[in-house]
Every structure is written in C-alpha cells, then in structure tokens.
Amino acid sequence: MNNDNPVRNTKVMNRFDLTSRLIAKLKNEEAVIGGIGNTNFDLWAAGHRPQNFYMLGSMGLAFPIALGVALAQPERRVFALEGDGSLLMQLGSLTTIATLAPKNLTMVVMDNGIYQITGAQPTPAASVADLVAIAVASGLTNSSWAADEEDFERLIEESMSATGPALIGVRIDDKPGVGTTRRDPVQIRERFMHGMGVREPL
Amino acid sequence: MAVAEGKTSPGTSESWHGVVLQTLKRNEVRLVPYVPDRVLTPLIKNLHADPFFTTFATAREEEAVGIVSGAWMGGMRGAVLMQTSGFATLANVLASLAIPYQIPLIMFVSERGTLGEFNYGQSLVCRTMRPVLDSLAMEHHTITRFDELEFIADRSIKQAVTTQAPVALILSPLLTGGKIFDK
Numbered sequence: 001m002n003n004d005n006p007v008r009n010t011k012v013m014n015r016f017d018l019t020s021r022l023i024a025k026l027k028n029e030e031a032v033i034g035g036i037g038n039t040n041f042d043l044w045a046a047g048h049r050p051q052n053f054y055m056l057g058s059m060g061l062a063f064p065i066a067l068g069v070a071l072a073q074p075e076r077r078v079f080a081l082e083g084d085g086s087l088l089m090q091l092g093s094l095t096t097i098a099t100l101a102p103k104n105l106t107m108v109v110m111d112n113g114i115y116q117i118t119g120a121q122p123t124p125a126a127s128v129a130d131l132v133a134i135a136v137a138s139g140l141t142n143s144s145w146a147a148d149e150e151d152f153e154r155l156i157e158e159s160m161s162a163t164g165p166a167l168i169g170v171r172i173d174d175k176p177g178v179g180t181t182r183r184d185p186v187q188i189r190e191r192f193m194h195g196m197g198v199r200e201p202l
Numbered sequence: 203m204a205v206a207e208g209k210t211s212p213g214t215s216e217s218w219h220g221v222v223l224q225t226l227k228r229n230e231v232r233l234v235p236y237v238p239d240r241v242l243t244p245l246i247k248n249l250h251a252d253p254f255f256t257t258f259a260t261a262r263e264e265e266a267v268g269i270v271s272g273a274w275m276g277g278m279r280g281a282v283l284m285q286t287s288g289f290a291t292l293a294n295v296l297a298s299l300a301i302p303y304q305i306p307l308i309m310f311v312s313e314r315g316t317l318g319e320f321n322y323g324q325s326l327v328c329r330t331m332r333p334v335l336d337s338l339a340m341e342h343h344t345i346t347r348f349d350e351l352e353f354i355a356d357r358s359i360k361q362a363v364t365t366q367a368p369v370a371l372i373l374s375p376l377l378t379g380g381k382i383f384d385k
Contacts (some may be wrong), residue, residue: 033272053275057298061268063259068272068280071233071256076276092261096235096269100258185302189275198277 004028007031008172010147015110016042016118018170019081021153022108023047028077031069031196034181035062035082037112037117041177043081050195054181060089062096070102073196077104077160084111084131085123091134097140097165106159107167112174132169144168151195159167208282209229216267218351219245219375222310226281227254227356229363233280235259235266235270237288241312241378246283263288267295271305281308286315289370293334300368301338307368308359315342317375320383331372341369346376 019042021033026049033053034040039062053069055062055165066080087109097105099188113126125131135143142159146152146168159166179187222245226234234249234257236242249257260266261283270280289311300307313327314321335342341361343354355371362369376380 027311030275055299058264058268059293061264061295061299063267065272065275066273068269069235070272071269072273072276072278074355088287090265092263093265093268096258096265098258143262145268157216186304189303189305195273196276 006031009147009169010169012171013092013146013149013152015172016045016174016175017160018108018110018149018152018172019043021082021149021155022079022081022179023049026151027148028139029195030079031066031073031078031192033062033066033078035059035080035086036163037083038168038177039081039083039086040181041179044181045177045179050191052195053192056181056183056185056188060086060093062086062094064090064108066105066107067097067102069196070105073186074102074104076196077106078102080105082107082109084109084113084125085115087131088123088125091138093140094135094138094140101126101128101164103162103164104164105165107140107165109167109169111169114174116174116176132167135167135169136172140165140167143169145169145171162182190201204268211281217244218348218373219248221348221351223248223252225352225359226254228337229279229356229359231279231281231359233270233294234283235269235280236283237263237266237285239259239285239288239312239314240381241314241373241375242283242285242310243299263291264288264295266306267292267300270298271303271309274305274307279306279308281359281377283311283312284349285308285312285325286328286331289331296334296338301340304366306362306366307341307366308362309368309370311370311372312378313372314381316384317380333372342369342372343369344372346374348377352375
C-alpha cells in the first residue's frame with residue numbers, strides 16, 4: 001500500500017467495517033456478490049443472508065456475476081464487492097458494464113494495493129494506477145473514491161437511486177478477513193437462488 | 203466451402219445459424235454474450251436483430267461465463283459464443299465456478315485449428331480443447347452434420363438445465379464451412 005502518494009486524500013478504512021455498514025443498510029433483499037478471498041470472508045462475517053453469493057474461485061468475476069444477476073432481475077438492487085487485485089484481472093468487464101449500463105448495479109472496489117491473502121505482495125497497480133480513474137475512463141462515469149466511512153455510506157445510498165451503474169472505490173488497510181466462508185459451492189448457489197426467489201427451499 | 207452458410211435466411215431453419223438461434227429461443231435462452239469469431243458472424247448478427255435476445259460482446263470469454271452464471275442464478279438462461287482459442291482461456295472458471303456450483307453453462311465453440319487451419323498457433327490450441335473437457339468429465343459434442351444439429355443442440359441444452367451441468371457444443375468446419383485460407 002502506498003500511503004505516501006500525495007494525490008490521495010482518502011482515509012484508509014477497513015473491509016469488514018465497510019462491509020458491515022453496507023449490510024446494515026439493506027432492507028429490500030438486495031443481492032450482494034462477494035469476490036474471491038477476503039472480500040467474501042468479510043461478507044460472510046458481516047452476517048449471512050440468503051441474498052449473498054460467495055465466490056470460491058474464478059478470481060475477477062464478482063462484477064461479471066453481479067452484472068448477470070442485475071440483467072436477470074432489473075427490479076432488484078445488486079451489489080458487488082471486489083478486491084483491487086481481482087479487478088485487475090478483468091478490467092475489460094468495466095467496459096461491458098458501462099455499455100450495458102444497468103441502473104441496479106453498485107460496485108465496490110476494496111483497494112489495499114496488495115494481494116493480502118497470498119503474503120501481502122504489492123499489486124502492479126499499487127503505486128502507479130488509480131482504479132476509479134480507470135473505471136471512469138472505461139465509461140463508468142458515476143465512479144468515486146469514498147473519502148471516509150460517512151462518505152462511503154452516502155455513496156451507497158446515492159447509488160440506490162442512480163440512473164446508471166455506480167462504482168465506489170475504498171482504500172482499505174492490510175487486515176485479513178475476519179471470518180471464513182463455509183466452502184460448499186452447491187449450498188451457496190442453492191441458497192442464493194432461494195434468496196433471489198428463483199427456487200423454493202427443498 | 204460453407205455449404206450450410208450459403209443459405210443465409212435470417213433466423214430460419216435453413217442455415218446452421220438459423221437452427222442455433224431457433225433452438226436457443228425455443229429453450230428460453232435469452233442472454234447471449236460472446237467474444238466474436240468470423241464463422242459466428244451471421245449468428246451474432248441475427249441475435250442482435252432479434253429483440254428476444256440480449257446479446258453483446260465481452261472483453262474475455264471468462265467474463266461472459268461469469269455473466270451467464272449470475273444470470274442463471276437470477277432466473278435467466280444464457281449461452282456463451284466463442285472460438286477455440288477462447289475456450290482455452292476457461293479451464294479455471296470451469297473448474298472453480300461452473301462445475302462446482304452446478305451451473306448449466308451452455309457454450310457454443312466455433313472450431314478452429316483443424317480441417318484446413320492455416321495458423322499453426324490455432325492448430326495447437328485446438329488440441330488442448332477436448333483434453334480439458336475430458337479431464338473435467340464435461341459433456342461435449344462436436345457437431346459435424348446439419349441434420350443432427352437441432353437434435354444435439356436442443357437435447358444438450360435441456361440436459362444441461364435438468365442435470366445442472368455445463369455443456370460444450372463444438373461447431374465443426376464440416377457444419378459451418380469454417381474459416382478459409384484465402385491468401
């Protein structure tokens with residue numbers, strides 16, 4: 001993480017805290033897609049909901065999966081939580097989302113500049129790139145860094161009535177996730193489909 | 203030469219791509235992201251022209267797999283179109299998303315690399331496709347004959363949905379005419 005970069009004026013926050021703040025705001029069975037690793041560990045730890053989907057692989061696909069849910073259910077708000085390293089694997093997906101422009105999709109990029117889970121190695125973007133600027137340049141014009149926790153909550157609220165997709169960048173610390181998702185892919189998928197109203201419980 | 207492709211009536215059952223389009227429609231497969239391929243061009247064009255379908259290009263095949271996986275879980279059926287070299291980028295997402303989560307991922311792969319290939323790299327990447335499918339014990343069929351296309355495509359889509367398992371339908375140059383060396 002490059003905390004010394006003079007162009008940064010955003011507070012370094014915590015993934016679990018921000019995820020908990022997001023979950024606390026959800027009142028309408030909104031979908032939440034958690035990317036690989038710490039991102040879905042903290043989503044799990046923030047309190048399981050049937051509308052949560054936890055990725056156990058396929059690094060980089062949280063936004064594409066969320067786009068699919070958003071296209072299938074245009075009346076439901078869909079959130080996607082993704083790490084900076086994961087997003088770097090699928091930067092092209094930002095242009096796809098900008099082109100389709102679903103108004104019910106809110107994306108959150110958890111940026112600590114490191115691959116925390118593999119030993120905290122810096123990402124290639126860490127000291128040179130601005131992921132929110134990349135998102136804007138990809139056509140996602142409603143993209144912003146959250147200055148602090150209050151600003152994050154404000155941006156989340158704002159996105160829920162936006163006329164197009166929203167992306168929120170948050171700078172986070174180097175802490176690992178505080179829980180561990182139960183790694184049962186079929187159960188995760190089946191419960192999520194119940195949560196989406198697609199399946200009845202067995 | 204592209205015998206079947208010669209009959210290009212959009213959306214009709216007289217061309218291979220017309221049969222694919224009608225079979226997708228009959229099975230309620232509405233969402234069709236793709237990474238384009240020369241051979242798939244008439245199919246892609248006709249999908250765009252038909253308001254039944256939501257069809258669009260993605261930057262990578264993996265991304266398209268993520269999109270149709272999410273859509274399936276949200277209650278909308280999808281299929282991904284790609285060429286052989288695109289399939290070669292998918293081993294990780296097949297093994298970590300589609301198969302373990304039991305998602306009926308439907309893939310149409312335009313086959314390059316055989317029966318007159320002129321690009322050595324394409325011929326090599328083609329040889330990785332069936333070993334990858336077999337190593338994951340995935341259902342796959344190579345469609346060579348127009349008279350078998352509808353049966354294989356229709357039954358395979360239904361099987362994917364009912365067994366919640368991915369399927370790859372490989373469109374052989376024998377069916378589509380393939381891409382021809384023209385220089």
